[in-house]
Amino acid sequence: MKYFEGFEELCGFLPMPGAFLTVKDNAGNVNVMTIGWLSLGIIWSIPVLNVLVRPSRYTYQMMENAKYFSVNAGPGFEKELAFCGSHSGRDLDKIAKAGFKLVPGKTRGVSVIENCGIFYECEIIHKTKIIGETLPPDIKKKYYPSGDFHAVYSGKILCSYKHT
Numbered sequence: 001m002k003y004f005e006g007f008e009e010l011c012g013f014l015p016m017p018g019a020f021l022t023v024k025d026n027a028g029n030v031n032v033m034t035i036g037w038l039s040l041g042i043i044w045s046i047p048v049l050n051v052l053v054r055p056s057r058y059t060y061q062m063m064e065n066a067k068y069f070s071v072n073a074g075p076g077f078e079k080e081l082a083f084c085g086s087h088s089g090r091d092l093d094k095i096a097k098a099g100f101k102l103v104p105g106k107t108r109g110v111s112v113i114e115n116c117g118i119f120y121e122c123e124i125i126h127k128t129k130i131i132g133e134t135l136p137p138d139i140k141k142k143y144y145p146s147g148d149f150h151a152v153y154s155g156k157i158l159c160s161y162k163h164t
Helices: 007-011 058-064 078-086 137-143
Strands: 019-025 030-035 038-043 046-053 066-073 102-104 111-113 118-129 151-162
Touching: 007 066, 007 118, 019 058, 019 078, 019 111, 030 046, 030 058, 030 078, 046 058, 046 066, 046 118, 058 066, 058 118, 058 151, 066 111, 066 151
Parallel strands: none
Antiparallel strands: 019 030, 019 066, 038 046, 046 151, 066 118, 102 111, 118 151
16 A cells, blocks of 8 residues: 555645645534644554644544544645635534535545545544643744644554545
8 A cells, every 4th residue: 555645746735725634523523624734654663644733723622532534635726725724613514615525535434525636544543732842932932822732643544545
């Protein structure tokens, strides 16, 4: 299995215009948010995709109660990325408003956004929070002026693939 399929292209969308993080919590609620940061590598001999979500985001509580997530990206989604990055799933159904169609991924229980070109399907295997006291002052000042430090979710890459 090619765990890093499409990663170079995915990085081309980061930090702007971004990629979509899609999650379904244990209650069946689904949300999508725009992300501009992620990392990919091998941890514990496992291919892992790490995504960051601030506790103030609606997606945070969903990620805390989810088993899987997907990251989706592709060209031509600038308007949808801007919309999903500036509206909360607490207030409206972003998937419907953005005109997305969620389709089953290759992994049971994982949904992906139809027509995106790059897909990563992941199982959450670890959660942690960024500790502000350990950050360099310039990063803390620039990215966390209000102290809303990201949670980091490590997802075991179950599959990655591209649609052309």
